[in-house]
Amino acid sequence: MDRFPLNRLRTGKVIVALSVLLLSAxxxxxxPDLVQSVETLDRRLVAAHSAEFAPDxxxxxxxxxxxxxxxxxxxxxxxxxxxxxNPFETDLQALHDEGSRVLALASDTQNAxxxxxxxxxxxxxxxxxxxxxxxxQIGSRVTLGEKRVETELLVKQARSFMEQGQxxxxxxxxxxxxxxxxxxxxxxxxxxxxxxxxxxxDHWRTMVRRAADWSKQHHAAALxxxxxxxxxxxxxxxxxxxxxxxxxxxxxxxxxxxxxDGATPEGTYQVIRMRDRxxxxxxxxxxxxxxxxxxxxxxxxxxxxxxxxxxxxxGGNIEIHGEANRQLSQTLGCVMLGNHQMDALFRxxxxxxxxxxxxxxxxxxxxxxxxxxxxxxxxxxxADGADLDDTQTPVDETDIEQS
Amino acid sequence: xxxxxxxxxxPALLLVIGCGQAPTDKLGEAEKAVMDAKLAGAQAYAAEDxxxxxxxxxxxxxxxxxxxxxxxxxxxxxxxxxxxxSVKAETPKLxxxxxxxxxxxxxxxxxxxxxxxxxxxxxQALVSKAPVGKDQAVVKAIKxxxxxxxxxxxxxxAAIDAEDYLTAQAKAKAVQxxxxxxxxxxxxxxxxxxxxxx
Numbered sequence: 001m002d003r004f005p006l007n008r009l010r011t012g013k014v015i016v017a018l019s020v021l022l023l024s025a026x027x028x029x030x031x032p033d034l035v036q037s038v039e040t041l042d043r044r045l046v047a048a049h050s051a052e053f054a055p056d057x058x059x060x061x062x063x064x065x066x067x068x069x070x071x072x073x074x075x076x077x078x079x080x081x082x083x084x085x086n087p088f089e090t091d092l093q094a095l096h097d098e099g100s101r102v103l104a105l106a107s108d109t110q111n112a113x114x115x116x117x118x119x120x121x122x123x124x125x126x127x128x129x130x131x132x133x134x135x136x137q138i139g140s141r142v143t144l145g146e147k148r149v150e151t152e153l154l155v156k157q158a159r160s161f162m163e164q165g166q167x168x169x170x171x172x173x174x175x176x177x178x179x180x181x182x183x184x185x186x187x188x189x190x191x192x193x194x195x196x197x198x199x200x201x202d203h204w205r206t207m208v209r210r211a212a213d214w215s216k217q218h219h220a221a222a223l224x225x226x227x228x229x230x231x232x233x234x235x236x237x238x239x240x241x242x243x244x245x246x247x248x249x250x251x252x253x254x255x256x257x258x259x260x261d262g263a264t265p266e267g268t269y270q271v272i273r274m275r276d277r278x279x280x281x282x283x284x285x286x287x288x289x290x291x292x293x294x295x296x297x298x299x300x301x302x303x304x305x306x307x308x309x310x311x312x313x314x315g316g317n318i319e320i321h322g323e324a325n326r327q328l329s330q331t332l333g334c335v336m337l338g339n340h341q342m343d344a345l346f347r348x349x350x351x352x353x354x355x356x357x358x359x360x361x362x363x364x365x366x367x368x369x370x371x372x373x374x375x376x377x378x379x380x381x382x383a384d385g386a387d388l389d390d391t392q393t394p395v396d397e398t399d400i401e402q403s
Numbered sequence: 404x405x406x407x408x409x410x411x412x413x414p415a416l417l418l419v420i421g422c423g424q425a426p427t428d429k430l431g432e433a434e435k436a437v438m439d440a441k442l443a444g445a446q447a448y449a450a451e452d453x454x455x456x457x458x459x460x461x462x463x464x465x466x467x468x469x470x471x472x473x474x475x476x477x478x479x480x481x482x483x484x485x486x487x488x489s490v491k492a493e494t495p496k497l498x499x500x501x502x503x504x505x506x507x508x509x510x511x512x513x514x515x516x517x518x519x520x521x522x523x524x525x526x527q528a529l530v531s532k533a534p535v536g537k538d539q540a541v542v543k544a545i546k547x548x549x550x551x552x553x554x555x556x557x558x559x560x561a562a563i564d565a566e567d568y569l570t571a572q573a574k575a576k577a578v579q580x581x582x583x584x585x586x587x588x589x590x591x592x593x594x595x596x597x598x599x600x601x
Contacts, residue, residue, distance in 0.1 A: 051454035058451075062458030063465070070462075070486065141544040146551035148544075149581060153555055156577035157570075166569060173573070250543055262543070 030072050030088035038065065038092055041099040049165070050106035053113065057102045064095055110165075117162040117170050121155075124174050128155050131181050134370045135188070139252050142262060143191065144184050151180040185374035192253060195228060195360050195367035204358035207268060211356040212238050221348040223320070225335050227253050227264060228360035228367045232320070232335060234348055244341040246320075249333035253359070253367055256333055258299065258308045259315025264333045264357065265290050271353045274346070275319070282334075283322025284342045288355055290318035320345070320355065425467055426484050433460055433487040436494040444566065445497055448504040452497050456490060463487045508568035515575035516559050522582035523552045529589040541592065548585050552578055 042065065050058035068091055128151065135141055141148060154177035161170035194200040208224050215222035216238025224233045227248060234242040251262030273287040291299065291314045299314045320335045322342035335357070337345070360367065437460050445453040463486035470478045530549045533542050555578045562571035 046451035049450065051450040055454070058454055059458055059461070062455045063462045066455070066459045066462050066486075066489075070482070070489070074485075142547065145547050146554065149548045149551035150555070152581055153551075153574070153577040156580055157573045160573040160576050161569075164569070164573070166573075169569065169573070 029086075030092060031086070034089060034092040034096070035072070038096050038099065041096060041103065045099060045103055045106065048103055048106045049110060050102055052168075053109040054102050054106040057105055061095070061099050061102045064098065068092065068095055113167045114162075114165070117167045120174055121159050121162050121170065124155055124158060124177055127181060128152065128177070131185075131374065134373055135184075138188075138192065138367050138370045139248065139250070140188055140192070140254075142250055143188065143254065147180060147184055151177050151184070154180065185371075188374060189371050191255075192367055192371055194255070195253070195365055196363065196371055198363050201360055201363050201365070204266075205361045207356050207358050208361055211235060211268070211354055212240075214354055215239075221350075221353050223345070223349065223353060223355045225264075225320075225355065225357040226359075226361055227266070227357065228365035232337060232341075234345065236348065242344065244337050244345075247336040252333075256295070257302055258312035260332055262332055264335060265295060265318060266357050266359060267292060267294055269318075269355045269357065271320075271349055271351055271355060274349070274351060275321075276346075280319075280321060282319070282336070283339045284346055285319040285321035286345075286349055286353075286355070288318045288320070290316060424480070425471060426480050426487060429484060429487045430463065430467065433463065433490040436491050440494055440497050440501065443498055443501050444505055445501040447569070448508060449497060449501045452500055456493055456497055459486060459490045459493065463490060505566070505568065508572070509563075509566075512559075512563055512568040512571040512575065515572045515579070516556075516563065519559060519575040519578040519582065520556060522579045522586070523549075523556055526552065526582040526586045526589070529586050529593075533589050533592060545585065545589060545592075548581070552582050552585065 045058060045061070050061075071091075072088065131151075132148070135144060135148070154173050158170045158173040158177060161167070161173060208226075211222045211224050212235050214220075215235040219237050222235040224235065225231070225246060226233070230246050230248060230252075232244045232246045233240045234244075248264040249256075249262040252264045254261065254263035256263035256265040267290075269288040269290055269292060271286040272289045275285040275287060277284060279285075295314065299308075302308045303310070303312065315333070318334055320337065320342075322339040323336055359365075437456055440453060440456060445456075463483055466486055467480065467483045470480055470483060527549050530545055533545055555574065559571050559575045559578060562568070562574055
């Protein structure tokens with residue numbers, strides 16, 4: 001007979017309960033769907049260039065993911081009670097949440113960078129267009145030589161990088177292009193700054209007044225060429241009686257320094273020979289006495305100071321001429337008019353007629369204005385509502401205002 | 404008696420110290436592996452994978468620091484070593500991936516370079532036909548542009564030589580675009596000139 005059946009029963013129950021409990025304890029494993037979900041998220045993070053757009057956050061995620069993977073590999077026999085959370089599940093969920101935040105951040109940053117780069121490149125392209133247009137306006141494309149194309153290539157690179165999502169490269173190319181334009185603006189300001197120099201403009205104005213006075217005193221014709229406006233004015237008895245559009249040398253607004261530099265000389269000259277049809281390839285022409293004593297002095301001084309090439313020559317054969325035989329003619333520094341205008345001038349001009357060539361007669365001349373605009377930043381230009389064509393003076397190619 | 408105790412304790416102490424030694428040489432090797440990947444261009448051509456490798460290395464360093472912070476008898480660098488070994492093991496895969504992506508970028512850069520060179524040649528051929536007329540400025544400017552484009556091809560080659568294929572490709576594309584624009588400008592000038600001759 002069992003003396004303690006009740007106790008035995010209790011003991012049995014306890015044993016059974018413990019066994020059930022022990023059996024219910026299980027080996028906890030990482031839920032495969034959650035692992036897969038984190039892996040998918042990781043691939044999306046890679047695709048979103050998270051290393052570039054959220055480097056610190058992505059770095060931390062990568063560290064956490066690597067550590068967790070290591071645990072998944074080594075701690076695959078974690079035993080837990082049913083009421084306990086699966087540590088893998090908790091950590092994977094936390095990692096997934098972290099990855100999602102990184103992905104959102106990377107996407108936001110990438111979008112912001114893209115928007116910034118798009119705006120930057122668009123602004124740069126606008127600046128280049130304005131710059132190019134203004135440089136053309138003052139006929140200084142040649143002056144800048146190869147630099148212009150170099151800048152254009154940088155702008156194109158900035159766009160190309162931007163389109164590929166290489167925003168850092170895009171910004172770098174854009175910055176270089178900006179710097180180049182600023183440097184070119186400085187170069188043009190240095191070479192053409194006299195157009196904005198009040199004292200120089202006053203001097204030119206005096207030269208023009210003297211030409212008009214001479215015409216009045218001698219009851220004769222005098223010609224004045226103003227390079228900034230690209231116009232030739234005929235004075236008779238001290239009065240401006242006709243004004244014609246002209247074309248200058250290919251570096252016309254520059255100060256002439258030596259032969260073949262394409263600049264049109266500035267100074268007071270005289271017509272020393274009249275070349276009629278058959279005597280010139282340019283329809284009709286007035287040969288000027290360039291180089292005069294002032295030109296010679298300037299040339300010698302420039303050569304001594306090394307401002308011009310040692311082999312440079314001063315040149316000559318500067319004319320005011322027509323435009324016949326367009327294919328053969330070359331403007332290396334001459335003043336060219338339409339043939340009708342040359343006919344009109346031929347009736348007024350004679351050997352000895354003074355020809356005054358100056359840069360500008362007002363401080364707000366086109367060259368000075370354009371130079372100031374070259375210095376103006378893009379934002380300033382936008383604020384002013386400046387457009388590409390707003391400062392362009394229409395070139396009257398056909399005819400002239402006559403008084 | 405003292406001698407016996409010392410003889411018994413010494414190996415145990417050496418064992419403990421030995422286990423508590425930081426694997427600095429292995430860390431050095433892993434760091435070198437990451438640096439090799441960086442030098443191979445992994446940061447540029449496989450940025451995310453490179454970030455992962457760096458992350459693993461940082462993990463190992465952190466683990467090592469954690470162990471170092473413990474009392475010497477409780478230090479265990481087993482996990483650190485495991486992580487460092489993973490860095491080393493992952494590096495060849497990354498190098499391979501980098502090399503593959505670099506080759507792809509190189510091929511694209513060379514293709515773009517070829518296209519740019521052909522476009523420049525065509526532009527130059529057209530420039531030599533440019534009318535030497537009144538528009539000296541235009542002709543001179545066009546010639547300047549053609550010279551600049553030819554010079555830019557050297558920049559493309561320089562970028563290729565420096566294995567900066569992304570830059571080379573962007574430069575080449577820019578040169579090609581500009582050459583096409585220049586050709587079009589010269590064609591326009593030639594057409595204008597032909598019209599005037601008639």
